[in-house]
Amino acid sequence: MAAASNRLDRFLARRLQRSLKQIRLDLVKGRVNVDNELCDDPSRLVNQFTQIDYDGLVLQNNQPIYILLHKPIGVVCATKDAQHKTVIDLIEHPQKNELHIVGRLDLNSSGLVLLTNDGRWSSALTDPKHKVNKVYEVEVEHPITEDYITAFAQGMYFEYENHITAPALLRILSVNKAQVVLTEGKYHQIKRMFGRFRNPVLKLHRVAIGNYTLPPDLKVGEWQLL
Numbered sequence: 001m002a003a004a005s006n007r008l009d010r011f012l013a014r015r016l017q018r019s020l021k022q023i024r025l026d027l028v029k030g031r032v033n034v035d036n037e038l039c040d041d042p043s044r045l046v047n048q049f050t051q052i053d054y055d056g057l058v059l060q061n062n063q064p065i066y067i068l069l070h071k072p073i074g075v076v077c078a079t080k081d082a083q084h085k086t087v088i089d090l091i092e093h094p095q096k097n098e099l100h101i102v103g104r105l106d107l108n109s110s111g112l113v114l115l116t117n118d119g120r121w122s123s124a125l126t127d128p129k130h131k132v133n134k135v136y137e138v139e140v141e142h143p144i145t146e147d148y149i150t151a152f153a154q155g156m157y158f159e160y161e162n163h164i165t166a167p168a169l170l171r172i173l174s175v176n177k178a179q180v181v182l183t184e185g186k187y188h189q190i191k192r193m194f195g196r197f198r199n200p201v202l203k204l205h206r207v208a209i210g211n212y213t214l215p216p217d218l219k220v221g222e223w224q225l226l
Contacts, residue, residue, distance in 0.1 A: 004119075008034065009042035011052065015059055031055050049118070064118040065095055066226035070218045071113045077104035087113055091223055102126060103134065103185060103209055111136075111206035112214040114226075125210055128166070131183040135208040136190060141200045143175045148197065156193055158186060165189065 012023045012032065020042075026032060027040045033053040034044060046052060052060045069087055071077070076084045079100070084107065088096055095117065102114035102122040116122050125132050152170040157163070169181040180190055191201045207214050218224060 005045040005047045007042065008032070008039065008044040008046050008052075011046055012054065012059075016054065026054070062117070064121070065093070065099065065116060066118065066121065067091060067093070067099065067115040067223050068212060068214075068218070068226055069113045069115060069223040070214060070220050071105055071110055072220045073108055073110050075221075076107055077101050077113060087115065090221055091115070103206075105204075105206060106188065109204040109206065110220065111204075112209060112212065113206075114209060114212060126185075128184045131166075132210040133208070134182045134185060134206065134210075136180045136182070137173070137177070137203075137205045137207055138180055138190060138194070138201055139177050139203040140194055141176065141202055142197075144170075144172050144178050144199070146172075148172075148178070148194075151196065152180065152193060156196060158192065161186060165193070168193070 009020055009023045009027065012018070012026070013020050016023070018026075024042050027042055030038055030040065031054060032039055034046065035051050048060075048062050049064055050060065051058070069090060071087055074084065075090065076086050078086045079088050079097075080086065087101060088099065091099070098117040099115040100117070100119075100122065102116060102125050105111065105113060114122075114125070124130055149170050149172070152168040155165045155167055158165065163186065165186060166182070166184050168183075171179040173179055182189065186192075190204060194201050212226070215224070
C-alpha cells in the first residue's frame with residue numbers, strides 16, 4: 001500500500017478538469033506552488049502528502065498520521081466488522097477513517113498495533129525483505145524445552161502455504177512463557193509453530209515492531225500519536 005507518486009501536470013489536470021496543455025501553460029505562468037514553493041516543472045513527482053496550491057487555492061494538504069495502539073483482547077484488527085469492536089473504533093481522530101493497520105493481531109491477541117495513512121512507512125515495516133523484528137510474549141499450556149529454541153531457529157515447513165518459516169528467535173522466560181522474535185508474519189504463525197509441539201498458546205502479546213515498543217504506561221485500549 002505504498003503512497004503512489006504522480007506527475008504534477010497529471011495531478012492538476014485530473015483535479016482541475018483541464019487539459020495537460022492548459023496545465024503546462026499555467027505552470028509556466030507561475031500559478032502553482034508545491035510545498036510552498038513556486039513550481040513550473042510538469043514532471044515534478046508528487047504524492048498524497050505533497051502540498052499543492054493553485055492560484056492560492058489549496059488543492060491538497062494531507063498530513064501523515066502515525067498511531068500506536070495498545071490493542072485489547074476481543075478487538076479485531078480491521079477497519080470495519082459487523083460483530084466485533086475494531087481498532088479504528090478505539091481511536092478518536094478526525095482522519096481515523098483514512099488509516100490502515102500495520103501488522104495485524106488476531107481477535108484473541110493483545111499488544112502493540114500501529115496504524116497510519118502513509119503506505120510507504122507501513123510497507124517498510126511489513127515487507128519481509130526488510131526483516132523487521134516483531135517481538136511477542138507468549139504463554140503456553142505445557143512446559144517449554146530447549147528443543148523449541150532449535151526448531152524455531154531452523155524454521156518450520158507450513159504445508160498450506162508451501163513455505164518454510166524464516167528463522168525465529170525463542171527465549172525461554174519461565175516454564176511456560178517465552179519471548180518470540182519474528183521477521184515475518186504468516187497466518188497464526190506463532191500458534192502454529194507451538195502447535196507442532198502440541199502446546200496450545202494461552203496468551204499472545206506483541207510488545208514491539210522494529211524500533212516501536214509498547215510504552216509501559218499506555219493502558220489497554222489507549223493510543224497515542226507517534
